[in-house]
Amino acid sequence: RKEVEQDPGPFNVPEGATVAFNCTYSNSASQSFFWYRQDCRKEPKLLMSVYSSGNEDGRFTAQLNRASQYISLLIRDSKLSDSATYLCVVNLNTGGFKTIFGAGTRLFVKA
Amino acid sequence: EAQVTQNPRYLITVTGKKLTVTCSQNMNHEYMSWYRQDPGLGLRQIYYSMNVEVTDKGDVPEGYKVSRKEKRNFPLILESPSPNQTSLYFCASTRLAGLNEQFFGPGTRLTVL
Numbered sequence: 194r195k196e197v198e199q200d201p202g203p204f205n206v207p208e209g210a211t212v213a214f215n216c217t218y219s220n221s222a223s224q225s226f227f228w229y230r231q232d233c234r235k236e237p238k239l240l241m242s243v244y245s246s247g248n249e250d251g252r253f254t255a256q257l258n259r260a261s262q263y264i265s266l267l268i269r270d271s272k273l274s275d276s277a278t279y280l281c282v283v284n285l286n287t288g289g290f291k292t293i294f295g296a297g298t299r300l301f302v303k304a
Numbered sequence: 305e306a307q308v309t310q311n312p313r314y315l316i317t318v319t320g321k322k323l324t325v326t327c328s329q330n331m332n333h334e335y336m337s338w339y340r341q342d343p344g345l346g347l348r349q350i351y352y353s354m355n356v357e358v359t360d361k362g363d364v365p366e367g368y369k370v371s372r373k374e375k376r377n378f379p380l381i382l383e384s385p386s387p388n389q390t391s392l393y394f395c396a397s398t399r400l401a402g403l404n405e406q407f408f409g410p411g412t413r414l415t416v417l
Contacts, residue, residue: 227405236394236408237347280346289352289360290335292406296346 203299216281310409327395336378
């Protein structure tokens with residue numbers, strides 16, 4: 194079983210749609226959580242950190258459920274420019290600082 | 305401008321010919337890391353460093369070496385490259401405090417023939 198698992202993609206949605214991505218993690222040493230965005234084999238860039246209390250940034254809302262080891266990302270009012278791969282990322286506190294990426298979910302937003 | 309730089313950006317080489325991919329950051333970050341990205345597998349951590357002279361293995365360290373002699377530089381060394389090391393490589397850095405956002409370099413596309 195992968196340590197970080199994401200919804201299989203791709204997701205194809207029309208402009209204006211709401212889309213939800215899910216992610217589960219298995220390591221109890223997981224300490225911090227993020228969603229990154231990656232465009233077409235370019236470098237990943239931070240979209241948002243994820244907190245237990247939930248956090249929102251414009252059209253994007255992220256949620257963490259530590260009990261279920263589950264992370265979500267909600268995108269409202271999808272734009273064409275949201276088309277990208279979304280990566281769920283977990284940092285492990287194992288005495289060091291290991292980072293585990295999910296395989297990513299591809300989103301296509303169409304006009 | 306705060307950034308992570310990698311060189312070269314593209315490299316085609318042959319099996320067994322030693323190579324080094326350089327990584328440098330100008331943000332005074334303690335933590336640096338190398339990842340490889342392969343289709344369907346996502347990014348996998350090769351090695352990371354929490355400070356100068358402190359390095360540790362990630363999930364896929366076999367066939368790679370790293371060094372951290374200076375805070376700003378974290379080169380990735382392939383002593384004897386093999387075709388299964390053909391991949392897209394990313395270097396990243398961050399501050400240790402708060403386990404924050406990692407800043408990534410632009411990537412190095414390596415092909416080993």
